[in-house]
Amino acid sequence: MDTISVIAGMQWGDEGKGKIVDLLSENANYVVRFHGGNNAGHTIVVQGKKYPLHLIPSGVLQPKAKCVIANGVVVDLEVLTSEIKMFESDGIKLNNRLFISERCHLILPYHKALDIAYENARGKKKLGTTARGIGPCYADKVSYNGIRIYELKDWELFREKFIFQTKIKNKIIKSLGGTTVDIERELEKISKLRKNILIFVADTYQLLQKAILEKKKILMEGAQAIMLDVDFSPYPFSTGSNTIPGAVNTGAGIPVQKIGDILGVVKAYTSRVGGGPLPTELTDKLGEEIREKGKEFGTTTGRPRRVGWLDLEAVKFACQVSGATEIAITKIDILSGFSKIKICTGYKLNGKSIPYSSCGYQELAKLTPIYKRSLKTSFEKQAFKLVYKEFSGWTEDLTNIKKFNDLPKNCQTYLKFIENFLGIKISLISTGPKREEYIKI
Numbered sequence: 117m118d119t120i121s122v123i124a125g126m127q128w129g130d131e132g133k134g135k136i137v138d139l140l141s142e143n144a145n146y147v148v149r150f151h152g153g154n155n156a157g158h159t160i161v162v163q164g165k166k167y168p169l170h171l172i173p174s175g176v177l178q179p180k181a182k183c184v185i186a187n188g189v190v191v192d193l194e195v196l197t198s199e200i201k202m203f204e205s206d207g208i209k210l211n212n213r214l215f216i217s218e219r220c221h222l223i224l225p226y227h228k229a230l231d232i233a234y235e236n237a238r239g240k241k242k243l244g245t246t247a248r249g250i251g252p253c254y255a256d257k258v259s260y261n262g263i264r265i266y267e268l269k270d271w272e273l274f275r276e277k278f279i280f281q282t283k284i285k286n287k288i289i290k291s292l293g294g295t296t297v298d299i300e301r302e303l304e305k306i307s308k309l310r311k312n313i314l315i316f317v318a319d320t321y322q323l324l325q326k327a328i329l330e331k332k333k334i335l336m337e338g339a340q341a342i343m344l345d346v347d348f349s350p351y352p353f354s355t356g357s358n359t360i361p362g363a364v365n366t367g368a369g370i371p372v373q374k375i376g377d378i379l380g381v382v383k384a385y386t387s388r389v390g391g392g393p394l395p396t397e398l399t400d401k402l403g404e405e406i407r408e409k410g411k412e413f414g415t416t417t418g419r420p421r422r423v424g425w426l427d428l429e430a431v432k433f434a435c436q437v438s439g440a441t442e443i444a445i446t447k448i449d450i451l452s453g454f455s456k457i458k459i460c461t462g463y464k465l466n467g468k469s470i471p472y473s474s475c476g477y478q479e480l481a482k483l484t485p486i487y488k489r490s491l492k493t494s495f496e497k498q499a500f501k502l503v504y505k506e507f508s509g510w511t512e513d514l515t516n517i518k519k520f521n522d523l524p525k526n527c528q529t530y531l532k533f534i535e536n537f538l539g540i541k542i543s544l545i546s547t548g549p550k551r552e553e554y555i556k557i
């Protein structure tokens with residue numbers, strides 16, 4: 117692990133980043149969230165206990181790591197308070213371990229009401245957001261209508277701003293047929309919540325600059341994933357923030373040239389929750405089987421995730437735009453027991469090859485994934501021996517395997533193909549949900 121490392125999902129989210137961040141946090145001084153909000157959902161399993169996390173960085177279960185919610189994150193006070201309470205009731209104290217930037221924008225009740233009202237107004241063309249108010253909150257931020265945590269320090273000023281914004285938002289919510297926000301009731305709730313949160317508020321910019329000077333180990337925890345980046349996804353099937361590693365600069369003040377390594381997390385197959393194109397989606401029984409086996413139901417919303425074969429055309433793009441220097445493969449154990457496994461290696465539209473980056477959501481919905489690839493280099497010809505249409509599967513349970521060479525041969529071939537296709541080293545393989553279930557290479 118380099119001094120500053122970024123961990124980012126290379127697909128559509130839910131790659132299992134939480135577990136990887138938890139693992140790597142053992143050696144970290146700081147674990148930092150720098151974008152997104154409680155639309156994220158990570159589940160960490162330690163000593164048989166499951167911790168669902170949405171806002172607090174996944175390093176929280178490693179006692180030495182300090183956790184930072186930096187300025188790029190949008191914060192829902194209720195969610196943050198309940199997460200803090202969940203840990204405190206388990207004896208995990210967060211005083212002097214959790215630091216929240218005063219520049220974070222607040223997700224306020226009207227953002228959630230607007231998110232739902234817009235989705236309902238879209239009808240059949242719903243985007244499938246998590247309904248957590250993420251898009252409307254970031255929209256307010258860039259239209260100078262946002263309210264930052266900083267403003268909670270001066271209650272009268274906050275009150276004035278909140279009332280002004282809620283009155284405007286209520287007009288929009290009403291026009292969309294949504295449920296308007298009760299100003300006084302919400303103010304009362306916020307006035308209680310702010311006391312829990314203000315004790316954690318700090319100048320996280322200074323904190324991190326000092327940490328950089330002192331050469332502390334800093335882990336930047338990406339949320340969502342590259343395929344949901346507001347600029348580089350098939351917009352509007354996106355999330356409200358930039359998810360690419362470069363967002364550590366805008367979202368936490370970390371200069372980009374300070375980034376050491378970038379770990380791209382890739383799930384061994386594909387999943388997506390919400391609307392939008394998914395070229396390798398399996399809508400048949402096989403898809404159902406993978407969903408059940410992989411427990412592919414949203415941590416945040418409980419929605420069933422759509423699943424499909426690994427899409428390396430999309431992952432290749434994600435690795436390129438994010439500058440991934442290493443890969444962690446997750447949930448490879450879920451593929452045990454499938455006799456044939458496929459990997460998408462490119463797209464065709466109207467008979468012609470088309471790269472992921474040239475596709476808008478309309479093209480992505482129409483194209484045909486290619487599951488075959490002529491082997492190009494002599495290494496490929498030697499290692500893979502044939503033109504792949506599908507990979508032979510394996511049946512062994514992988515959870516207790518500790519060395520790459522002990523994995524079933526077909527599993528090794530599958531992984532080597534991924535590594536070779538992307539041209540990036542696989543440095544970690546997660547073989548089960550528990551902290552100790554992984555192979556380090």
Ligand code: IMP
Pocket residue numbers: 128129130155156157243244245246247248249250251339340344353354355356389390391
């Ligand atoms: P929003 O971020 O709630 O606005 O949702 C926009 C899109 O991103 C929807 O398709 C969500 O399902 C998806 N999304 C947001 N956060 C996550 C995440 O952490 N994992 C997976 N999908 C997400």
